[in-house]
Amino acid sequence: MSLNRREFLKRSTATCAALTAMRMGGGGLFRPASAAASGLPGSLGAAEVTSVCEMCFWRCPIVGKVKDGKLVKIEGNPKSPVNGTRVCARGNSGVQLVYDPDRVKYPMKRKGARGEGKWVRITWDEALDEIAHNIQKVKKQYGPHALAYFDHGASAENMRGIFKALGTENYTGEPAFFQCVGPAALAYLNTVGYITTGTRQYNDMGHAKAILLIGSHLGENIHVSHIREYIQGLSNGAKLVVVDPRFSAAANKADIYLPIRPGTDTALLLAWINHVISHNLYDKDFVANHCQGFDDLKAATKNYSMDWAARVCDLKVPDMVAAIELLAKASPNVNIHPGRHSTWYGKGDVGRHQSQAILTALFGAVGVPGGIYFPTKVKKGKAECAEAEAEEIQPPKVSLKEGKYPFSAPFGTVTADTIKAIITGKPYPVKLLGVNGVNIIQTIPNPYETMKAINNLDFIFCEDIMAGETAAWSDIVLPGAVYLERYDAVYSYDGLTPYLTVRQPVVPALYEAKSPYWIAKNLAKRLNIKGYTCDKEEDFIEEELKAAGLSLAKLHAEGGIVTYPGKPYRDRNELEIGTDSGKVNLAVEEFASKGLDAVPKFIPAPAPPKGYTRLIYGRSPVHTFSRTMNNEWLHHEEPENRLWLNDEVAKHLGIKDDEVVTLENQDGKRSLPIKVLVTPGIRPDAVYMTHGFGSRSPLLSRAYKKGAADGFMMTNTIEDPYMGATSKRTNFVRIVKDKKVLAIPELRPVPREIPYFKSKRA
Ligand code: SF4
Numbered sequence: 001m002s003l004n005r006r007e008f009l010k011r012s013t014a015t016c017a018a019l020t021a022m023r024m025g026g027g028g029l030f031r032p033a034s035a036a037a038s039g040l041p042g043s044l045g046a047a048e049v050t051s052v053c054e055m056c057f058w059r060c061p062i063v064g065k066v067k068d069g070k071l072v073k074i075e076g077n078p079k080s081p082v083n084g085t086r087v088c089a090r091g092n093s094g095v096q097l098v099y100d101p102d103r104v105k106y107p108m109k110r111k112g113a114r115g116e117g118k119w120v121r122i123t124w125d126e127a128l129d130e131i132a133h134n135i136q137k138v139k140k141q142y143g144p145h146a147l148a149y150f151d152h153g154a155s156a157e158n159m160r161g162i163f164k165a166l167g168t169e170n171y172t173g174e175p176a177f178f179q180c181v182g183p184a185a186l187a188y189l190n191t192v193g194y195i196t197t198g199t200r201q202y203n204d205m206g207h208a209k210a211i212l213l214i215g216s217h218l219g220e221n222i223h224v225s226h227i228r229e230y231i232q233g234l235s236n237g238a239k240l241v242v243v244d245p246r247f248s249a250a251a252n253k254a255d256i257y258l259p260i261r262p263g264t265d266t267a268l269l270l271a272w273i274n275h276v277i278s279h280n281l282y283d284k285d286f287v288a289n290h291c292q293g294f295d296d297l298k299a300a301t302k303n304y305s306m307d308w309a310a311r312v313c314d315l316k317v318p319d320m321v322a323a324i325e326l327l328a329k330a331s332p333n334v335n336i337h338p339g340r341h342s343t344w345y346g347k348g349d350v351g352r353h354q355s356q357a358i359l360t361a362l363f364g365a366v367g368v369p370g371g372i373y374f375p376t377k378v379k380k381g382k383a384e385c386a387e388a389e390a391e392e393i394q395p396p397k398v399s400l401k402e403g404k405y406p407f408s409a410p411f412g413t414v415t416a417d418t419i420k421a422i423i424t425g426k427p428y429p430v431k432l433l434g435v436n437g438v439n440i441i442q443t444i445p446n447p448y449e450t451m452k453a454i455n456n457l458d459f460i461f462c463e464d465i466m467a468g469e470t471a472a473w474s475d476i477v478l479p480g481a482v483y484l485e486r487y488d489a490v491y492s493y494d495g496l497t498p499y500l501t502v503r504q505p506v507v508p509a510l511y512e513a514k515s516p517y518w519i520a521k522n523l524a525k526r527l528n529i530k531g532y533t534c535d536k537e538e539d540f541i542e543e544e545l546k547a548a549g550l551s552l553a554k555l556h557a558e559g560g561i562v563t564y565p566g567k568p569y570r571d572r573n574e575l576e577i578g579t580d581s582g583k584v585n586l587a588v589e590e591f592a593s594k595g596l597d598a599v600p601k602f603i604p605a606p607a608p609p610k611g612y613t614r615l616i617y618g619r620s621p622v623h624t625f626s627r628t629m630n631n632e633w634l635h636h637e638e639p640e641n642r643l644w645l646n647d648e649v650a651k652h653l654g655i656k657d658d659e660v661v662t663l664e665n666q667d668g669k670r671s672l673p674i675k676v677l678v679t680p681g682i683r684p685d686a687v688y689m690t691h692g693f694g695s696r697s698p699l700l701s702r703a704y705k706k707g708a709a710d711g712f713m714m715t716n717t718i719e720d721p722y723m724g725a726t727s728k729r730t731n732f733v734r735i736v737k738d739k740k741v742l743a744i745p746e747l748r749p750v751p752r753e754i755p756y757f758k759s760k761r762a
Helices: 005-020 094-098 124-142 157-166 175-192 224-235 265-278 284-290 294-301 306-313 317-330 349-362 415-424 447-456 516-526 537-546 552-557 589-593 632-637 647-653
Strands: 047-052 061-067 070-076 108-110 119-121 147-151 210-214 239-243 256-258 334-336 432-436 459-464 476-479 491-493 499-501 561-563 613-618 642-646 660-665 674-679 686-690 732-737 740-742
Touching: 070 094, 094 632, 108 124, 124 147, 124 432, 124 459, 124 476, 124 516, 147 157, 147 415, 157 432, 157 516, 175 349, 175 415, 210 224, 210 317, 210 349, 239 317, 256 317, 265 294, 265 306, 265 317, 265 349, 284 349, 306 317, 317 334, 334 349, 415 447, 516 537, 537 552, 642 647, 647 674
Parallel strands: 147 432, 210 239, 210 334, 239 256, 432 459, 459 476, 613 686, 642 674
Antiparallel strands: 047 061, 061 070, 108 119, 108 476, 491 499, 499 561, 613 732, 642 686, 660 674, 660 732, 732 740
16 A cells, blocks of 8 residues: 555554543542442442443443442443443452552652662652653753653553653653554554554454454453454354464364464465465455455465475464365455554564455455454544643654654654663663553563663653552652543444443542543643643543533433444445555555565564573463552452463473473573463473563562563564564573573474574573
């Protein structure tokens, strides 16, 4: 597609904003909306307040039950077309987030060394004065670009407005994009014209006749409506193909499971594309009328044979053929899941997701039941009174973005580049960092570099609810209100059944926690930044609702949600593909114009060096990254992670199930102790752990040093050449038991196409 950068930025903004952060306001007011002590069984005789969950980014509509001023239970909003009365374990446990004794309760100032976690309590005035003083000092001494801001979640945009108004290009190096969804978003945007992996995923598993999951471990990775659609599809008889080096929860349900060699997924996809074309399994009408680049695709993939892929991927040809033919038979009602977390190997991550999008198009699975579908936008207004007044940002003489990544994100600068600039002072010094709602020491790979960067700063402050590692390293910590204690921007859902709803306080904010809007407004005043003119936080909600012909009162009367008719599917003659050409790009000329591949190529990820195995990671159904680890109920369900170790490898090493080991990576970094799960359910050339454990913040009494953190084993990262995302599966470990380092045997031969990783220590 001939999308230029400006167009990419423009189109991405809406989805990326939805991905990461809805502009939000705060809530100090307790005004239960649809309070109705029904007295029905299960109601607990409590007042019911509708709101929106944020125990993860999925934002399920909920009802909070409040008795004697205390939140006692959370359920799904029965009017919600996506989750009904259901919430997941984390959604339920929002109660414990509010009442977690380790919450950041007051503004705090660091007393000991960075990371030591020693604090003194200060007043809000003192905290905001000190932040404003340091911002002004750094800006005056080094210029506006010396200020940087990392954020995530619905609490981010108020403060982001301040950094934009201060004139820095570093207004967000956002881990949710650069360490997660970025490559997948870019691939789909440039192939089918829109991002299928926003806060919502526009893939219609509920109506699919077959589903392909590549590394998506649904069931362990849980988002309520997404899982419901997946289960609906399977219950209706959809066939399931799962590609994963690990026998995941999804693999357990698969009709065909392909235990692929890590790092070779694109080889499999390209061989499948070749097979689909050469065996005439593609949708000729769709390709002829709605795609461009078919001849280029055919020529570029013709040498990727099944025999070749079988050797590279360590799979069997009959299984690979059976899988693709099963998917082809279901077309066009076939769901090639676009994936989400896509920062695996750096080079090749965009190409992998591009291949998934191409396969989707070859099957004609665009805008049809079971395929990827089109979002239906719900109209809502813009609340200008909740924004900072900002001039256009004047770029520095040499921008961090300069000539590096032709398809980088629409916002701010690349996470890895900002960290490097803080450490090196090049191309300009970055001396102050604001962090909001994200634990960058756990989230950005190579925490050692992140900590080094923090030590190079003149000043760092963070706004958060729980004091993870990043808070422990901050100079000032601000207590943010929990999502159940504040307003946020009106939330419009653009999935199969669109709706509009509002996050609002279920209980008043505890301690001295303040809403993000309050914090931004009061900091802006000190920095002479204009804007943030809403008198009270309901004002911006009312402003946004007005454009939809609604008000808070009307929304409350509707039970907190208004639904609209959706138009997810399109007849072929009314298909509007959102690319410049109006066609699906089977070859992306815009990529080629920047010296990148128009059609994906297989770029092998180096194999583990001798004696090591690859570290892979994933999600827990009861935790959201590191941020729920201290939650009493969730900690009870899963207090620590375990290291999945292949049973044959374990036998060679003399390691038994439940033994405690540590890991040492290729650069000699050691993990915290972790228990082993000996299982045939993982390949011998990989070990696996769930992400988010192994907290090193002494301020989290339950989570501290429970399990091991995958991020602390990541010191080798590769940046994606398209948009600068950072790889997270390019690190290798060996096992340390009883102080003895054990070399991992190579039980699966590595083919000649795959080079070994060159380790200085192997
Ligand atoms: S999936 Fe669970 S944690 Fe995420 S928003 Fe929904 S209920 Fe909350």
